Amino acid sequence: MPTTPRPTGARRSALGALLAALLALAGLTALGSATPAVAAPSGPRTTAVNLFQWTWTSIARECTDTLGPAGYGWVQTSPPNEHVRLAGQWWTSYQPVSYKIESKLGTRAEYKAMIDTCRAAGVSVSTDVVINHMSGQTGSGTGWAGTPFSEESYPGPAGGYGPQDFHSCRTNIASYSDRYQVQNCRLVGLQDLNTGSEYVRQEIADYLNDLISLGVRGFRVDAAKHIAATDLAAIKAKISDQSVYIVQEVIGASGEPVQPSEYTGIGDVHEFTYARNLKSVFNGGSLASLQGIATASWLLPSDRAGVFVDNHDTERNGETLSYKDGSTYRLANVFMLAYPYGTPTVYSGYAFGNNDAGAPQQGSGKVDDAVCGQGTWTCAQRWNETAHMVGFRNAVAGTSLTQWWDNGSNQIAFGRGDRGYVAINRAGSALTRTFSTSLPAGRYCDVISGGVSGSGCSGTTVDVSSSGTASFTVPANGSVALHVGARSGSTTSPTTDPTSGTGTTVYYATTKGWSGYRIHYRVGNGAWTAVPGEAMAAACTGWVSRQVASGGGAVTAAFTDGSGQWDNNGSSNYTLTGSVASVKDGVVGSTNPCGTSTPTPTSTPTSSPTSSAAQVSFGVQATTVVGQNVFVVGSSAELGGWDPAKAVALSSAAYPVWRAAVPLPAGSTVQYKYVRKDASGAVTWESGANRSVTVPASGVLTVTDTWRS
Numbered sequence: 001m002p003t004t005p006r007p008t009g010a011r012r013s014a015l016g017a018l019l020a021a022l023l024a025l026a027g028l029t030a031l032g033s034a035t036p037a038v039a040a041p042s043g044p045r046t047t048a049v050n051l052f053q054w055t056w057t058s059i060a061r062e063c064t065d066t067l068g069p070a071g072y073g074w075v076q077t078s079p080p081n082e083h084v085r086l087a088g089q090w091w092t093s094y095q096p097v098s099y100k101i102e103s104k105l106g107t108r109a110e111y112k113a114m115i116d117t118c119r120a121a122g123v124s125v126s127t128d129v130v131i132n133h134m135s136g137q138t139g140s141g142t143g144w145a146g147t148p149f150s151e152e153s154y155p156g157p158a159g160g161y162g163p164q165d166f167h168s169c170r171t172n173i174a175s176y177s178d179r180y181q182v183q184n185c186r187l188v189g190l191q192d193l194n195t196g197s198e199y200v201r202q203e204i205a206d207y208l209n210d211l212i213s214l215g216v217r218g219f220r221v222d223a224a225k226h227i228a229a230t231d232l233a234a235i236k237a238k239i240s241d242q243s244v245y246i247v248q249e250v251i252g253a254s255g256e257p258v259q260p261s262e263y264t265g266i267g268d269v270h271e272f273t274y275a276r277n278l279k280s281v282f283n284g285g286s287l288a289s290l291q292g293i294a295t296a297s298w299l300l301p302s303d304r305a306g307v308f309v310d311n312h313d314t315e316r317n318g319e320t321l322s323y324k325d326g327s328t329y330r331l332a333n334v335f336m337l338a339y340p341y342g343t344p345t346v347y348s349g350y351a352f353g354n355n356d357a358g359a360p361q362q363g364s365g366k367v368d369d370a371v372c373g374q375g376t377w378t379c380a381q382r383w384n385e386t387a388h389m390v391g392f393r394n395a396v397a398g399t400s401l402t403q404w405w406d407n408g409s410n411q412i413a414f415g416r417g418d419r420g421y422v423a424i425n426r427a428g429s430a431l432t433r434t435f436s437t438s439l440p441a442g443r444y445c446d447v448i449s450g451g452v453s454g455s456g457c458s459g460t461t462v463d464v465s466s467s468g469t470a471s472f473t474v475p476a477n478g479s480v481a482l483h484v485g486a487r488s489g490s491t492t493s494p495t496t497d498p499t500s501g502t503g504t505t506v507y508y509a510t511t512k513g514w515s516g517y518r519i520h521y522r523v524g525n526g527a528w529t530a531v532p533g534e535a536m537a538a539a540c541t542g543w544v545s546r547q548v549a550s551g552g553g554a555v556t557a558a559f560t561d562g563s564g565q566w567d568n569n570g571s572s573n574y575t576l577t578g579s580v581a582s583v584k585d586g587v588v589g590s591t592n593p594c595g596t597s598t599p600t601p602t603s604t605p606t607s608s609p610t611s612s613a614a615q616v617s618f619g620v621q622a623t624t625v626v627g628q629n630v631f632v633v634g635s636s637a638e639l640g641g642w643d644p645a646k647a648v649a650l651s652s653a654a655y656p657v658w659r660a661a662v663p664l665p666a667g668s669t670v671q672y673k674y675v676r677k678d679a680s681g682a683v684t685w686e687s688g689a690n691r692s693v694t695v696p697a698s699g700v701l702t703v704t705d706t707w708r709s
């Protein structure tokens with residue numbers, strides 16, 4: 001039985017070896033410049049979080065409570081299939097016994113429920129898949145789900161493997177300079193599948209397709225370096241949905257024959273050199289050296305690099321920073337999420353002393369549900385340095401590096417277009433200066449010390465002048481991050497362009513009872529949205545809606561729950577035109593089903609006030625540009641409790657008045673304000689004091705306000 005069953009590839013920490021690795025890679029990346037079409041995470045939500053050894057039930061809850069609201073696009077789970085039954089160690093997850101989805105982390109039903117819950121929260125699920133090998137056990141045993149096995153004999157439940165399905169080399173990899181050994185011999189005792197075999201390739205593809213059928217949208221391929229790239233490409237070709245996101249564990253190291261660049265035609269590749277460099281720089285190097293790394297010749301191209309500060313292997317072998325590095329680790333996460341390079345994965349596991357120690361678990365080996373604030377779970381995904389920086393990354397998506405500043409050493413600052421600005425201070429004393437930003441003038445909330453709270457900030461407030469300058473203090477070993485999605489109540493005037501506010505507000509009836517609703521569409525002959533399309537928001541009872549920037553063109557659309565169920569009008573799709581379109585039970589209409597006329601005074605009230613559905617119809621006159629939408633947010637739960645992510649979408653059917661009716665507790669008084677969101681999700685609050693309204697005892701109260709710039 002291996003005591004260290006995971007590869008470390010390069011076990012080098014000396015700076016000299018690191019530099020040698022960088023130089024070696026410099027000559028190799030040119031070979032990897034061919035970039036065939038490979039699916040990348042769609043939309044601005046591109047950041048993943050690896051909830052290592054979290055149970056499926058825990059992940060589902062975290063998607064709803066934290067990941068979705070924070071703006072994470074993906075959650076990567078630990079391997080979900082049957083593994084060896086040993087109590088204690090985490091790495092049993094990496095010793096497969098069968099492809100039955102049943103593990104110490106939960107059942108198949110729980111995995112499916114987790115996927116559905118996460119997707120309803122806007123978070124796609126990526127699965128860590130172990131397909132290079134089976135277990136490292138040489139005796140006979142019984143797997144977690146009851147499947148019997150012995151060395152090179154894994155009978156099923158379906159298909160299964162016998163000795164003919166394993167590579168003939170039965171010794172351990174002894175030399176990483178020998179390509180044959182790396183890809184055909186045993187990785188620390190793990191029985192190596194013959195991935196050159198058509199039968200084995202199909203067995204693996206069947207497993208991946210089973211996961212896709214449950215709603216999985218991405219794969220992290222474990223030990224990909226130990227599978228020949230040609231074998232992995234052949235397996236990928238058998239996948240039922242070629243749009244799934246793939247990121248591969250190929251640990252780059254100096255002088256080795258197998259290099260990450262061989263795998264970029266299949267999907268993204270985890271960029272270990274980047275993570276090692278972050279450790280070197282943040283632990284005594286110079287942060288100023290990070291300025292140009294987005295195009296560094298010794299790193300993979302940005303659009304092929306899966307980047308991370310640490311993962312479950314490197315936090316144990318010391319190759320990278322980890323939670324044990326405290327504020328330094330947090331600063332490295334801020335940098336990764338602020339800087340425009342690669343597709344990031346935030347890592348979150350549990351505190352450990354012994355490298356083999358598993359997550360908190362029961363005597364049977366079944367892992368306990370993770371609860372933040374209890375036990376050893378780090379819950380790093382909830383830190384402001386991660387969760388709020390995911391919001392930053394979403395807000396600045398698509399922008400370039402601007403306004404780089406450094407002190408020649410360990411204090412740096414930079415902007416992302418005119419949408420964000422960050423300052424990182426890896427020095428032992430505070431940094432106070434006037435920074436030059438490209439941000440619009442206004443009052444911003446530092447999202448590291450806090451964030452937007454009501455009409456103000458819960459942490460530090462920073463004013464940006466009309467010339468873009470901002471004077472503030474960055475704490476010792478700390479950071480400050482500002483972005484246009486986190487501005488305080490008084491902001492500059494929103495951009496207005498009344499002539500371009502032509503869109504189509506699409507309503508869809510919720511008669512299907514789906515857990516979530518998305519619209520997948522294109523305008524005219526333009527490009528389709530990335531599958532599964534864009535989320536629709538609750539509009540009024542029985543309806544969801546989304547404004548499509550149609551510019552007056554016809555919209556071709558289908559609707560989905562985001563988890564495999566579709567309404568595509570019997571394969572004909574729906575054609576939607578005009579400023580308002582509704583779809584209910586296959587019928588297209590052109591009126592706003594949530595429309596609220598001025599209420600007629602009820603002449604004969606007969607219903608009991610206690611059972612009445614009192615509503616306030618919130619309306620605000622606001623001019624917008626294409627892609628912007630207007631929401632109402634307020635003090636009550638129905639109005640999102642001041643959380644812009646939970647604000648109620650208003651309809652533009654009567655543009656320039658945006659309106660929606662919201663059921664509220666009869667007779668209560670609520671405070672509210674209007675916010676705009678642009679296409680990237682950036683939030684702008686209207687200025688001034690909170691508004692207030694007293695909900696009637698019954699019926700609908702209509703208010704019509706004017707946006708305060």
Ligand SMILES: [Ca+2]
Nearest residue numbers: 183192226227
């Ligand atoms: Ca292999």
